[in-house]
Amino acid sequence: MGGPNVPTLARSLSGLVECVWVYRADEVANAARDLPIMAETGRTVVADDDDRTVELLRHESADAPLDGVLTLSENKLGLASRIAAEHGLRFNTPEAVHRLTNKYAQRQALAASVPVPRFALITDTASLSEGADHVGFPAVLKPVRGGGSKLTTLVRDLAELQQSWATALEYFQGPPSRATRLLRSVGRPQMLLEEQLVGTRDWHTEPRLGDYVSVDSTVWDGVVTHVMTMDKLPQSEGFRERAHITPSMLPAGRQAEIHAMTSAALAALGVTQGMTHTELKLTASGPRIIEVNGRPSGASHGILMAAAGYDLVAESARACLGERPMAEPVYTGAGGFLTPCVPGELSGRPVRITFDPGVSSLDGVLEFYDMGVTSFDLGLGQGYAAMVYAQADTPAGLLDLNDKIVAGMNITVGELPEER
Structure with a gap:
C-alpha cells in the first residue's frame, strides 16, 4: 500500500x-x-x-x-x-507489527503510557450502543486495518453510527477488490470507534495550515531518529489529505513536543527497527497520536528527494543491512506532495476534471499526475483530482503553488441517471 x-x-x-x-x-x-x-x-x-x-x-x-x-x-x-x-x-517482532497494523491493538498498547481518546471495538450491530455509551459523540469510526481514509467517517449520534456501520458492512461483505483487500484481511468485520480529537490551528502562524502533522521516523536497534516532520492543509471531506509539506513551519520547541510524543508512542508499541509514519493532532493540551504506521508515508521518498536530495530507499536499505542508522536529511529547500480533492458531495456523480493549460508545468512542479477522475467513492477515500510532487525555496512557496493548482482545476458535473 x-x-x-x-x-x-x-x-x-x-x-x-x-x-x-x-x-x-x-x-x-x-x-x-x-x-x-x-x-x-x-x-x-x-x-x-x-x-x-x-x-x-x-x-x-x-x-x-x-x-x-x-x-x-x-x-x-x-x-x-x-x-x-x-x-x-x-x-520488528510479529507482536510489534500487529500493533502497527491493527488500530484497536495499537490503541490498547498506547493507552498504558500515552494519552489516547476513548475508544471501543465494534464487531456487530449489538456492540454499537455499548461502544457509543463508552466513547460518546462526536466520534470517528474507522476500520481496524486499512489506510487512505477508507471507510473513515465522522459520526455525531447513534443513528449516524448505525448508518456508517451498515455502509461498512456492505464493503466487508461485498465482492472483494484491491481497494478492500486490506480492510478484509482481519476476517470478520471489525471497526474502531474513537472519540474525535479536537485540534487547534493556533500552533501555526501560517493560516493555511491545518491542525495536524505527521512525523516519519527511523528506529535502529531501538534508537529513534525523526527524519521528517510534515505540515498539512486542513483535510477535505472524508478525511482526505490535501497536501504534505516539509520542512515543518512549526517553531523548534513545538516540534520537540511532537517528537517526544512520537518517541513515547513508538516505545509503547515496542518498535525497535525500521521506518514509521506517525500522524498527530495538534490540540490545546499538546500533540495527540492519531495513528502510527510501520512504514514511511507513501510520498516520503519523493518529498525528501525534492527538499533535500535524500534517497529514503537507499538509506533504509543500508539501515536494514545493519551498516548504520539512517542519516538525517540536510534541507536545501522545501518539498511537497499536493493532492487537490474533488468536493465530497460529488461522490457517486459523473464528473469531469480538467486543469487550465500550463498548470502541470508551473514553476516548482516536478511531477504532475492527472488522476482522470470520472466518478469516485468517498467511502473508499477516493476523489483525488491530481497528485503532484513539488519543490520550492520555502514551505510558504509550496502553499502558494498549491493555491495556483487548485485555482486552475475545473469541475464539470454530469447528471445522475433517473431512478426507475
Missing part, C-alpha cells in the same frame, strides 16, 4: 544490493511491466501465499543467505517480519 514503485526502488538499490523481489502470484499480472526490471536487478520469488513465500525463500537462500529485509508497504509488514525471524535479520 503506497510507497515507491518498482522502477524507483530499483534505481535506489542499484549497485547497493542484489535484490530478491517477493511477489504474490495474484499480484504478478498487475506488476507485469515491472518484472523485467526486477529480473535485471536480481531474482524474483513468486508464491500463492505467505507460507509458500517463506518456504521458497528458505530454499533460495541456502547458497546465498539474505542480509536484510526491506518493505515500504503496509500489507507486506507481516510477511517481512516472518522472513526476518526465519533468517535472523533486523525487523
